Amino acid sequence: MKTVMVTGVGAIMGYGLLKSLRAADPSVRLVGTDIYDDAVGRGWCDAFEQAPLTAAAEYGQWLSDTVARHKVDLLIPGIEQDIHWLSDNRALLATFACQVVLNNQHLINLSRDKWAMDQALVALGDASRIPSFLSGDFQTLKAVLGLPFLLKPRRSYASKGLVWVRQESDFTPHAALLGEHLMAQPIIGSAADEFTVAAFGDGKGGTGPTINFQRSLASDGSTAKARVYQDDSLDQTVIRLCRAFKPMGPTNLQFRRGTNNIWSLLEINPRISSTSSIRRAFGYNEAAMCLDHYLDNKTLHQPSIRSGFAVRYIEDFIVYDRDHF
Numbered sequence: 344m345k346t347v348m349v350t351g352v353g354a355i356m357g358y359g360l361l362k363s364l365r366a367a368d369p370s371v372r373l374v375g376t377d378i379y380d381d382a383v384g385r386g387w388c389d390a391f392e393q394a395p396l397t398a399a400a401e402y403g404q405w406l407s408d409t410v411a412r413h414k415v416d417l418l419i420p421g422i423e424q425d426i427h428w429l430s431d432n433r434a435l436l437a438t439f440a441c442q443v444v445l446n447n448q449h450l451i452n453l454s455r456d457k458w459a460m461d462q463a464l465v466a467l468g469d470a471s472r473i474p475s476f477l478s479g480d481f482q483t484l485k486a487v488l489g490l491p492f493l494l495k496p497r498r499s500y501a502s503k504g505l506v507w508v509r510q511e512s513d514f515t516p517h518a519a520l521l522g523e524h525l526m527a528q529p530i531i532g533s534a535a536d537e538f539t540v541a542a543f544g545d546g547k548g549g550t551g552p553t554i555n556f557q558r559s560l561a562s563d564g565s566t567a568k569a570r571v572y573q574d575d576s577l578d579q580t581v582i583r584l585c586r587a588f589k590p591m592g593p594t595n596l597q598f599r600r601g602t603n604n605i606w607s608l609l610e611i612n613p614r615i616s617s618t619s620s621i622r623r624a625f626g627y628n629e630a631a632m633c634l635d636h637y638l639d640n641k642t643l644h645q646p647s648i649r650s651g652f653a654v655r656y657i658e659d660f661i662v663y664d665r666d667h668f
Contacts, residue, residue, distance in 0.1 A: 471608040538557050
């Protein structure tokens, strides 16, 4: 019996992973961790461990002890902070008697700073780059980018901290942050032109299996609605970017479609995304791929993808006769 540990099971990516793993192989023993004792993911785990904050000094020892105690075969980080910590502590991971679902370090580092990714795209001369600026006053940026334009945090995710600049009074309070914390970009397309792609990179430049969604976002930046989407030009853009950045394992690429059907890269998330549970419903089970690739050394093949659309909604997890898990 295989044991898989998923971190951050109180978050949508974490508990979505648990559900997908259970669907992939009901015999797998699932260990979930979270900083909150009442994380909803406990409802889909065989065992649960409350974790210290990833930034805590004791986290490394706790993780090492937990992996050993549960005889974990595969560790899958379920939140962004854990991915960054694991990537920064690869020497410790090498001492673990388990596999870890972790993308290549260079891509993870680029994904942590949108300016670093922008400069990598500049070096490649890639057409998917969105023009980005670290300096300029309102009038200069207005002339170059038009109105409205965006001030985007260099280090954030899920569309957090975006500032829409429609007039100078929107820009002025944030002007001092431009450079170290914010960068300016034009707005590409509209909310209806947002797309998310999953690829399971082979670490050598191949995309592996893929699935594309056209999507609309919820207020927290996650996918609220999605429909399966097929476009050869999008596929070719993904192939080109994967050839350049060589992702390893589950990878999420997000795009806006601009004028003349040019695909503009919003970001690359070198991890399983929160949309994985929706992808599973259409035949693309990243959790199953992780089991096949990391534990069984199987060659992954493109699955048959069903057409259709998905809508997310709030659901309740109920426990009777007690006030705890």
